[in-house]
Amino acid sequence: MADDSGQQRKSDFRTAVEDGKALATVLIMKLESVLGRRLKLRSPAVLAAIGVIATLVLALLVILILQLTGDTNAVSDNAAVIGALLALGGVGTAQMVSIALDQRRTQHEALQAYLAKMSELLLDKCLHEKEADFDPARVTARLQTLAVLERLDAERKRTVLLFLREAQLINRDNRLETTNGREVHFYAHYVGLRGADLSGANLSDLRLTSALGKYPVSLSGANLNDANLSRATLSRADLSGADLSGADLSGADLSGADLSGADLSEADLSEADLSRAFLIGADLSAARGITIEKLAQQAYSLGVATMPNGQKYEEWLKSRGEGDSATPEQRGPWWGGPYHRPWWRRMFDA
Numbered sequence: 001m002a003d004d005s006g007q008q009r010k011s012d013f014r015t016a017v018e019d020g021k022a023l024a025t026v027l028i029m030k031l032e033s034v035l036g037r038r039l040k041l042r043s044p045a046v047l048a049a050i051g052v053i054a055t056l057v058l059a060l061l062v063i064l065i066l067q068l069t070g071d072t073n074a075v076s077d078n079a080a081v082i083g084a085l086l087a088l089g090g091v092g093t094a095q096m097v098s099i100a101l102d103q104r105r106t107q108h109e110a111l112q113a114y115l116a117k118m119s120e121l122l123l124d125k126c127l128h129e130k131e132a133d134f135d136p137a138r139v140t141a142r143l144q145t146l147a148v149l150e151r152l153d154a155e156r157k158r159t160v161l162l163f164l165r166e167a168q169l170i171n172r173d174n175r176l177e178t179t180n181g182r183e184v185h186f187y188a189h190y191v192g193l194r195g196a197d198l199s200g201a202n203l204s205d206l207r208l209t210s211a212l213g214k215y216p217v218s219l220s221g222a223n224l225n226d227a228n229l230s231r232a233t234l235s236r237a238d239l240s241g242a243d244l245s246g247a248d249l250s251g252a253d254l255s256g257a258d259l260s261g262a263d264l265s266e267a268d269l270s271e272a273d274l275s276r277a278f279l280i281g282a283d284l285s286a287a288r289g290i291t292i293e294k295l296a297q298q299a300y301s302l303g304v305a306t307m308p309n310g311q312k313y314e315e316w317l318k319s320r321g322e323g324d325s326a327t328p329e330q331r332g333p334w335w336g337g338p339y340h341r342p343w344w345r346r347m348f349d350a
Contacts, residue, residue, distance in 0.1 A: 044097045044100045044101050044104070048093060048096075048097050050093075050096075051089065051090075051092060051093025051094075051096055051097070052089075052093060054089065055085075055086060055089025055090065055092070055093065056089075058085065058089065059082060059085055059086055059089070062078075062081075062082060062085060063075055063082065066078055106151075107151060107152050107153060107156055110148055110151050110152065111148065111152060111156050111159065111160070114144055114145075114148040114160070115163065117140075117144055118141065118144065118145075118163070118167070118169075121137050121140060121141050122167065125137040127141060127169070127190055128168070128190065130190065138190055138191075141169070141190060141191045142191050142192050145160065145164070145191050145193070145196070146193075146195070146196055146197070148160065149196050149197050149198060150197045153200070154200045154201050154202040154227075154228070155202055157198055157200075157201035157202070157203075158201055158202045158203055158206070161198075161201070161203060161206060161208070162206070164191055164193075165206075165207075165208065165217075169190045169191040170190070170191055170192075170193060170208075170217045192218065193217060193218065193219055193222060194218060194219070194220045194221050194222065195220075195221040195222060195223075196219070196222045196223070197222075197223045198219075198222055198223060198224050198227055199223045199224065199225040199226060199227060199243075200225070200226045200227060200228075201224070201227045201228070202227075202228045203227060203228060203229050203232050204228045204229065204230045204231055204232060204248075205230070205231045205232065206229075206232050206233070207232070207233040208232065208233060208234055208237065209233055209234075209235060209236070209237075217237065218237075218238040219237060219238065219239050219242055220238045220239065220240045220241055220242065221240070221241045221242060222239070222242045222243070223242075223243045224239075224242055224243060224244045224247050225243050225244070225245050225246055225247065226245075226246045226247060227244070227247045227248070228247075228248045229244075229247055229248060229249050229252050230248045230249065230250045230251055230252065230268075231250070231251040231252060232249075232252045232253070233252075233253045234252060234253060234254050234257055235253045235254070235255045235256055235257065235273075236255070236256040236257060236258075237254070237257045237258070238257075238258050239254075239257055239258060239259050239262050240258045240259065240260045240261055240262065240278075241260075241261045241262060242259075242262045242263070243262075243263045244259075244262055244263060244264050244267050245263045245264065245265045245266055245267065245283075246265075246266045246267060247264075247267045247268070248267075248268045249264075249267050249268055249269050249272045250268045250269070250270045250271055250272060250289060251270075251271045251272065252272045252273070253272075253273045254272055254273055254274050254277050255273045255274070255275045255276060255277065256275070256276050256277060256300075257274075257277045257278070258277075258278045259277055259278060259279050259282050260278050260279065260280040260281055260282065260301075261280070261281045261282060262279075262282045262283070263282075263283045264282055264283060264284045264287050265283050265284070265285045265286055265287065266285075266286045266287065266288070267284075267287050267288070268287075268288045268289050269284075269287050269288065269289045269290040270288065270289025270290065271289070272289070272290065273298075274290075274295065274298045274299055275298045275299075276298075276299070276300040277298070277299050277300060278299075278300055278301050279295070279299045279300075279301060279302050279305045280301050280302070280303045280304065280305065281303070281304050281305060282302075282305045282306070283305075283306045284305060284306055284307055284308050285306045285307070285308065285309075285310050286308060286310075287308045288308075290308065291308075292307045292308065292309065292311075292316055295307070296313075
């Protein structure tokens with residue numbers, strides 16, 4: 001009978017350990033999604049510290065409750081329970097660290113495999129010599145890049161962008177000399193990043209323009225949610241329809257950038273340069289570090305854009321009694337600049 005009860009306790013303890021492992025796995029995923037990359041919860045050292053501190057705090061809380069609600073022997077009588085609690089905390093911490101180490105190893109292997117494949121495309125398949133947009137080498141390079149970006153953390157995403165930039169795969173200047181000696185520049189990108197997952201990426205201080213600074217990378221429709229783009233150079237960038245919600249754009253150069261339809265809600269735009277930027281239909285609700293007056297002064301077009309206070313730009317103008325005094329460019333696509341004028345009106349432009 002005693003053996004049966006002992007076996008039952010062992011079985012219950014093993015079940016509790018397994019439940020602790022499962023709970024730890026769920027907790028790390030939840031913490032990472034809620035608190036995000038700001039705390040670098042994928043770092044094994046950070047996870048180990050969190051696990052140890054949480055276990056000790058929980059154990060001390062149980063001891064305190066026992067002392068307040070029980071008799072003088074309450075703590076000693078429940079020493080086994082406290083020990084089991086500490087053991088479960090240790091198991092949970094070990095599980096979280098193991099998950100983080102597995103993720104780090106998997107991401108490292110994915111990055112190395114990607115770099116090896118891209119090197120093969122550059123050296124063996126002569127990627128830089130492919131002119132057709134749907135050349136197999138170019139299509140493969142794009143698919144490989146989009147796939148690996150979805151699997152990498154913030155720092156490794158930065159490594160991928162640096163590699164693509166240095167390899168002149170996303171922002172290359174080509175020169176053609178005409179018969180009259182004039183140089184004609186055109187822009188060629190061999191790896192398109194439209195719709196790329198760059199959420200949470202650390203791209204601070206990164207220059208995403210070509211050597212001449214005229215032809216930037218196209219990030220149309222890209223996911224840059226919570227990305228760090230502080231002091232990044234994105235002048236004349238194509239960020240139309242991009243998700244920049246919660247992104248750090250402080251000090252970024254967005255002059256002349258196409259941000260039409262972009263989601264900039266809760267983004268940090270302090271000291272950002274938005275001179276002559278297109279913000280038609282952009283969502284700037286709850287954006288920080290910039291005023292509506294500064295937006296109206298800098299931006300080339302703000303038609304139907306949502307301002308930081310939640311108002312549409314046209315509503316804000318009316319509230320100031322300036323509804324009829326807005327410049328054509330500020331009004332929006334039907335009255336705006338050359339990129340947004342209807343074709344039948346562009347025919348009559350000088």
